[in-house]
Amino acid sequence: MALMRYEPLNLLNQLQREVNHLFATNRLVDEETGHVLADWMPALDIKEEPGQFVIHADLPGVEIKDIEITLEKGTLALKGQRASETKQETEQYRRVERVRGTFLRRFSLPDVADADKVSAKCKDGDLGLSLINI
Template identity: 80%
Template structure:
């Protein structure tokens, strides 16, 4: 006889997550009038330094060829897809939590960025996007007369 832990709200919590996932409007983009359904959104950190912004996006298991970065009208878009694993018919999964499919994240950038010098690199499943600020956009200190 196997002992199983009884968790009465586990099924209800799972149902609530699924309903929230279906209703969540942030999963829809308006990809040029056609609505693009996305399956997940990568976790992102945005860091501001004196001369640039750095965006770190967690994309484990996503190949570089499957990532597209665009910058248009002050909006930086990260778009791509995590491919599904090839499964053998003999495998029996008990739990699947890693999301597969399309992702999309958009960020409005301030006017102070230099769009021509944006660069990116990906290493160990972390995408880094470097968004430099324009030279004249640096804040200056103003002296106070007394």
């Protein structure tokens, strides 16, 4: 029989982690109205290169036709949706972790980004954007 050291705070730490996980969310909520603006937020990288910004967003399962890209007053917005699969009532899932529904990411860019010179391509779930600086 192995002896284990008793750590009285381990249970409290475990409870704290579980409560944090319970309330953690990737949903974007409007602070004024409380309405959910997005079900999930894609991870992305923003890189500034000479003469342009390059952005890559992880959007597996999202087609380019389902993505809306806007740049207004220095704010770039990526909006779209990952369609839900139709599930049969006879199917019994043991675990569902892949998020479906709408997404929205907004972030500020310096005013040097030109809204008329944005190029986008999506391949294998990676959305690549190039924004030319003025």
